[in-house]
Amino acid sequence: MNLNYFSNISAYSGGIYYSAPGNQGSSKLAFSQNNFSNVYVQERGAIFYVNDSGISASGNHFDNTTAKIAGPIVYSQNANLDISAFNSLNYFPSSDTVGSTQPVSFSPNFLDIEIISKNPFTIQEFSNSTFLVTNLTSTLSSHPIQGCSQVP
Amino acid sequence: MNLNVTKLTYHNQSNSYEVALEYGLLRADRVNASLVHLDVEGLTIQESSLISIACPETSSVFGSIKISNSTFSLLNMSADSSILSISEPSLSEQETCAISISIIQNNFSNISSLDLGPLFQMSASKLIGMGNQPNVMTVNRNNFQNITSNKGAIYSGKHLTNNATVSFELNNFSNIHVREQGRIFYIEGGGMNVSDSDSYPRTEIIRNIWS
Numbered sequence: 001m002n003l004n005y006f007s008n009i010s011a012y013s014g015g016i017y018y019s020a021p022g023n024q025g026s027s028k029l030a031f032s033q034n035n036f037s038n039v040y041v042q043e044r045g046a047i048f049y050v051n052d053s054g055i056s057a058s059g060n061h062f063d064n065t066t067a068k069i070a071g072p073i074v075y076s077q078n079a080n081l082d083i084s085a086f087n088s089l090n091y092f093p094s095s096d097t098v099g100s101t102q103p104v105s106f107s108p109n110f111l112d113i114e115i116i117s118k119n120p121f122t123i124q125e126f127s128n129s130t131f132l133v134t135n136l137t138s139t140l141s142s143h144p145i146q147g148c149s150q151v152p
Numbered sequence: 153m154n155l156n157v158t159k160l161t162y163h164n165q166s167n168s169y170e171v172a173l174e175y176g177l178l179r180a181d182r183v184n185a186s187l188v189h190l191d192v193e194g195l196t197i198q199e200s201s202l203i204s205i206a207c208p209e210t211s212s213v214f215g216s217i218k219i220s221n222s223t224f225s226l227l228n229m230s231a232d233s234s235i236l237s238i239s240e241p242s243l244s245e246q247e248t249c250a251i252s253i254s255i256i257q258n259n260f261s262n263i264s265s266l267d268l269g270p271l272f273q274m275s276a277s278k279l280i281g282m283g284n285q286p287n288v289m290t291v292n293r294n295n296f297q298n299i300t301s302n303k304g305a306i307y308s309g310k311h312l313t314n315n316a317t318v319s320f321e322l323n324n325f326s327n328i329h330v331r332e333q334g335r336i337f338y339i340e341g342g343g344m345n346v347s348d349s350d351s352y353p354r355t356e357i358i359r360n361i362w363s
Contacts, residue, residue, distance in 0.1 A: 010329055
């Protein structure tokens, strides 16, 4: 999608592009030098709402794009997106960030942490996904920790 | 078969806006068609498409269709209706359908639909471009204005396979209202699980990277 002008668009989610189903990462979206202005969605993804698509975007102007809950530009489960490049190669003169402080939001995920210890230890669970691990008596270097970010 | 249509006016001649168009303008499964200066206005289209093309059963090539310098306005679409629909009713898993669709320099305005995709419905996924080109559909220099639908006001369809691409360039989209998801482009299929809560863990990570 190149050199298009999108204005005064309202939606529930995915103001410009909506693709909830996954496609094993094989779908690619290329947006360059488009203008997006006054795009409002009631929930997520003012411009893009995608699952596992690859997104490349450069030279686009996002002006006053609003998602009431999350993702004033992009909302995704697992998009292949270089966020630093996306942020530096596009223009955001006055994008609203209601509900989110960044133009890109991802669906909920969690960090699966596995602690491998030769000695027994205890894990105490608190609210708000907070855990306390006790009885790790030896040095931390003897306890390999494996972390894996997962989506539900 | 080659088909050239130039300067066709198709207006509702009755006093009622509810007169339904049942047969459309073109049904084809293998053609090279050029439709120029169409003027379509004031029609209700029910359970059909104005232009309906289907990949043929006996060939891997559909051909091409080009719509240019035309106006489509004041159209009322019911469910399963669109201006252009592309289907592949009988392709096996391995088969493909070569096609080239060009939508160039047209005006689409004041079009409403109770369903999805009142303009372009791509219910085919095994398309490939003509002559081994990846692009199957080019939409350039059009105006889309005052369009209302439930989903995918301009383009709705399936994920394309075989690295096929759809290109939109130099178009103007304004005053598009969609009641549900995907204002301009809606790609259908199974659903992504979306929680009502937000992505605070990942959002925090992103914030840290950018700060």
